Amino acid sequence: QSVLTQPPSASGTPGQRVTISCSGSNSNIGSNTVNWYQHLRGTAPKLLIYSNNQRPSGVPDRFSGSKSGTSASLAISGLQSEDEADYYCAAWDDSLKGWVFGGGTKLTVL
Amino acid sequence: EVQLVESGGGLVQPGGSLRLSCAASGFTFSSYWMTWARQAPGKGLEWVANIKQDDSEIYYVDSVKGRFTISRDNAKNSLFLQMDSLRAEDTAVYYCARGMHVWGRGTTVTVSS
Numbered sequence: 001q002s003v004l005t006q007p008p009s010a011s012g013t014p015g016q017r018v019t020i021s022c023s024g025s026n027s028n029i030g031s032n033t034v035n036w037y038q039h040l041r042g043t044a045p046k047l048l049i050y051s052n053n054q055r056p057s058g059v060p061d062r063f064s065g066s067k068s069g070t071s072a073s074l075a076i077s078g079l080q081s082e083d084e085a086d087y088y089c090a091a092w093d094d095s096l097k098g099w100v101f102g103g104g105t106k107l108t109v110l
Numbered sequence: 111e112v113q114l115v116e117s118g119g120g121l122v123q124p125g126g127s128l129r130l131s132c133a134a135s136g137f138t139f140s141s142y143w144m145t146w147a148r149q150a151p152g153k154g155l156e157w158v159a160n161i162k163q164d165d166s167e168i169y170y171v172d173s174v175k176g177r178f179t180i181s182r183d184n185a186k187n188s189l190f191l192q193m194d195s196l197r198a199e200d201t202a203v204y205y206c207a208r209g210m211h212v213w214g215r216g217t218t219v220t221v222s223s
Contacts, residue, residue, distance in 0.1 A: 002154065024198065035210055037155070044213040045155065045205065056211070058144075088155050098169050099145075099157035099210060 003028060004089055006102035013110050019075040020105045022089035024070050028100055032092040034072040035067055039086045039104075048087075049074060076107075084109045112136040114206045119217030126196050130217060132189040132206030140184035143209045146191045148202035149216075158204070159191065173199075196221045 005023040012018040021083035024032065036049040047056055052072065064075045072091075077084055089102040118130040130146070145160040159170045159180040168180060179192040189206055196219075203216040 039155065041149075044215045046213070047211050050211065086154075090155075090157070094171075098171055099147075099160070101155045101157065104154040
């Protein structure tokens with residue numbers, strides 16, 4: 001059972017916009033910023049969003065993040081087949097004194 | 111270019127030990143927090159431990175406290191994870207990361223008799 005809660009799956013057709021939610025608590029998302037990662041098993045996880053809504057250089061602006069209270073969201077617009085991957089949210093937890101992840105959302109591009 | 115290359119994974123029996131290494135290049139290693147994380151088969155990402163630039167702060171996930179030790183050698187741009195009393199549930203791909211931003215490709219640890 002992950003500390004942060006994500007839907008296990010999401011899907012969309014090419015060109016569509018999809019959102020992935022991440023729910024936490026006051027000790028993690030409510031108190032700290034959220035990162036989002038894209039991961040294909042067997043490869044290095046890739047940071048998509050840090051500090052709730054900041055994109056590292058090289059990440060397309062199709063990816064955007066937001067946070068409100070104890071929840072966060074990742075939005076992907078103009079969905080492409082190459083976006084098919086697992087997506088994870090993460091935040092520091094002040095009570096656990098460690099980073100916590102969501103269980104991951106498997107995105108399928110139909 | 112930032113590079114993180116993990117090594118030291120392998121097959122080990124339950125109760126055994128393994129030492130993972132992470133060779134860093136392309137950035138000033140001594141200026142960053144460093145992290146170990148893992149992904150067990152069929153499971154999601156899990157943070158394992160992290161260490162501050164000067165070793166003054168170290169944190170572990172509860173499941174590895176007392177068994178794993180994270181350390182670093184700033185002179186050699188290297189991060190380590192000493193894993194003792196290994197259990198089957200420690201079987202995973204272990205990743206090294208700069209902070210929580212840039213990640214390596216991982217090294218596989220299998221704990222099995």
